Amino acid sequence: MKRIVLGGLEGQMGSFLAEALKSEEGIELVAGISELEKLDGEIPIYNDIDKVLREVEFDVYVDFTVYTFAKKASEKMLKAGKAIVIGTTGFNKEDVDYLKEVAKQYGGKGVIAPNFSIGAILINKFTEICSRYFKSFEIVEYHHVNKKDQPSGTATYIANTLDCALKRELETTHIHSIRMPGVLAKHQVLVSDEFQILELIHQSNTRHSFEAGIILAIRKVEELQELVYGLQHLID
Structure with missing residues (x-):
């Protein structure tokens, strides 16, 4: 026990x-x-x-x-x-x-752990895979209005993983924080080059x-x- x-x-x-x-x-x-x-x-x-x-x-x-x-x-x-x-x-x-x-x-x-959702672990892994093929990334994190830290720990973790993969400093990955009623937790990674855009999204609807x-x-x-x-x- x-x-x-x-x-x-x-x-x-x-x-x-x-x-x-x-x-x-x-x-x-x-x-x-x-x-x-x-x-x-x-x-x-x-x-x-x-x-x-x-x-x-x-x-x-x-x-x-x-x-x-x-x-x-x-x-x-x-x-x-x-x-x-x-x-x-x-x-x-x-x-x-x-x-x-x-x-x-x-x-x-x-x-x-900045996030205990299995989906959040996977979006971090997928972002790391994307770093092999793309160089331009933006992270947007959405949370409820009572969340105290900004940016979220999960967004910072994704950015840190990404920057380590690209061998650059954390400040070069932009994190945009949004606090809104009706939102629990959502993380969006935007990936692009001059020809295409890829979006990775993970959203927690309940605890x-x-x-x-x-x-x-x-x-x-x-x-x-x-x-x-x-x-x-x-x-x-």
């Missing part, structure tokens, strides 16, 4: 995931972390990371909170030798590199599009020997 602590249990993604985990065999949500402590409910909710580490027996820490909290929580969990699954966006290369060193030093492991990837990460994260960035490291 994998015992899970969920950071952001009372948020939109956290509450969705908590409900989804109820039907998952071999996974048990044993505690949550939120702003207000509520220890007398069906699932105890803490507001202190150190208290969770002292009082709760668990295997994997999952985080859907905000960047500042997730960064602090990730560091503390890795220093405690825990496995982490981080879906909170906003982590930059310096953050990830630092946390990789923390994991290596203290025996922690985990995955930080269920992330569910399979999150569950996959929870089940497989303890097989890792390090901290990795991107869900593709857990896909065969």
Whole structure:
């Protein structure tokens, strides 16, 4: 039985995931972390990371909170030798590199993923393939009006993959961010030369599009020997 602590249990993604985990065999949500402590409910909710580490027996820490909290929580969990699954966006290369060193030093492991949708992993892969044949790219990301980071972590990840493939700097790939009501998450990659245009589009219509990837990460994260960035490291 994998015992899970969920950071952001009372948020939109956290509450969705908590409900989804109820039907998952071999996974048990044993505690949550939120702003207000509520220890007398069906699932105890803490507001202190150190208290969770002292009082709760668990295997994997999952985080859907905000960047500042997730960064602090990730560091503390890795220093405690825990496995982490981080879906909170906003982590930059310096953050990830630092946390990789923390994991290596203290025996922690985990995955930080800008997107848990399998489709998002594929659009990143398809974009990389396109870089063998095209040199002109634009990325457009659409999200709901409450999304705090801009551009999205997924768009930045696609741009970084693309720029590495083309051996150029990240700033040379343009990312256009749109925030609109009625939109959950959509990523569009425009590819062209002087004769043709190719469009790659991935759209998440509901949070269920992330569910399979999150569950996959929870089940497989303890097989890792390090901290990795991107869900593709857990896909065969």
